[in-house]
Amino acid sequence: MTTDIYVPRDASALSLGAEAVARAIAVEARARRVDVRIVRNGSRGLYWLEPMVEVATPAGRVAYGSVKAADVASLFAANFLSGGAHPLSQGLTEEIPYLKSQQRLTAARVGVIDPTSIADYVASGGYQGLRKALAMTQAEIVQAVLDSGLRGRGGAAFPTGIKWKTVLDQNAAQKYVTCNADEGDSGTFSDRMLMEGDPLTLIEGMTIAGIAVGATQGYIYLRVEYPHAYATLNEALNAARQARYLGPDVMGSGRKFELEVRLGAGAYICGEETSMLESLEGKRGEIRVRPPLPAIKGLFGQPTVVNNVVTLATVPIILDRGSEFYRNFGTGKSRGTLPLQLAGNVRRGGLIERAFGLSLRELLYDYGGGSASGRPIRAVQVGGPLGAYIPASQFDTAIDYEALTAIGALLGHGGVVVFDDTVDMAQMARFAMEFCAIESCGKCTPCRIGSIRGVEVIDRIIAGVERERNLGLLADLCETMLQGSLCGLGGMTPFPVQSILKHFAEDFQASARH
Ligand SMILES: Cc1cc2nc3c(=O)[nH]c(=O)nc-3n(C[C@H](O)[C@H](O)[C@H](O)COP(=O)(O)O)c2cc1C
């Protein structure tokens, strides 16, 4: 009898030695003459347990983590092929509380299947969404996405159905679907995990988008720092092409959709959609002035859908299970689920997909288990480098678009970075301005020059030079950047700075610092 053993090929697991673990398992199995099949799955997103090895037993998959190559012999000796007891045993994977309490819709297959196997994908319900979409009119598909309440998961939270309708309504010989896989926000990795763990869901979502709006060509704009996602995506694309889920005759429908991956330019600004389109066209990643919107005049001047990986990877389940099913998750205008990413100074970092509405406190303590250092959590930054810092007094805030906006914060791509009470928030404010100065595309003055002046002003405040005057200057500068910048980089850099001035002003006091 062959036993299936799952060893993740996700970048996080690889960085912690998964390759050596897989090799050690193969060698040990040969030496013991036992028949095993090693499946290289994605990560389940329980990062503190990586590399997390799972064994398929009649009772279900049993997890062991975190496994080192040196542990492998003892795992065999403990009869782990039958789920035997071992100090690294985590019990049945699906019963681990961190996973069991999640509501995985978008990331349902991540870490479960072989990411490049069409057979695994179809056996777990894959391509049902596309099958249903092909039996619908274009307007019906767009309406289903609209009715689901799905909003863009890349940061701006714009309703996906409205964007698609705009592209559908354009008369053009060529339209495009582009996927923004630049994932530049600090502490975010849900796009990467999806692309490494279940790329076919993204490919299916993009194909549905193409059929819906009348686009025959798609591009995934992938950040160059993701070589493992690049490899997995290309393997999955080849498999989909061979099985005729992509190409001139998608699922025998007579409809065409082609898809390619393009590597990014290593700049944060290339994640902004108009810069991304410039970069896709082979030009320098620089903002385009809007209007026209990309949905009207996008890639190569043609109507273009631009959506984030998570947005597009959520479309198949909406088409398969129906808009009603999806919109029944969530709260208010934040419908569905969001794969949150917990990182920084936290005991149990990882991927947590839950319906909108759980509180930051639940996320940080029930899932995260508090800080890794054991010290009190003082602040979290939500939504990447342009997101506000939220103090502990606001940890009961619900994680949804409206609740976070109400406290002057934003959800962005769902990244939550944790800081304990040793953090120097004045330095964090400086870092926000410095980041903007480094990453600015240079097209507009408030951002290009303002961010450099911002670093200087903060340095003066920290040094105690004319503190009151410089604090006033910093407030003015933030307002100018907020109002006068051409895009979100310069326009949102004030958010972290202002949140620090509001909630952590004491860190600017020299007395508190020396
Ligand atoms: C400076 C900046 C960086 C951005 N980086 C990303 C990114 O890395 N990935 C992403 O999906 N969206 C990013 N966005 C948002 C995109 O401009 C755009 O709103 C998004 O790709 C649209 O897809 P969605 O509607 O599915 O969210 C960024 C925006 C700004 C202003």
Ligand code: SF4
């Ligand atoms: S705000 Fe910054 S990144 Fe955006 S267009 Fe202006 S200079 Fe470029």
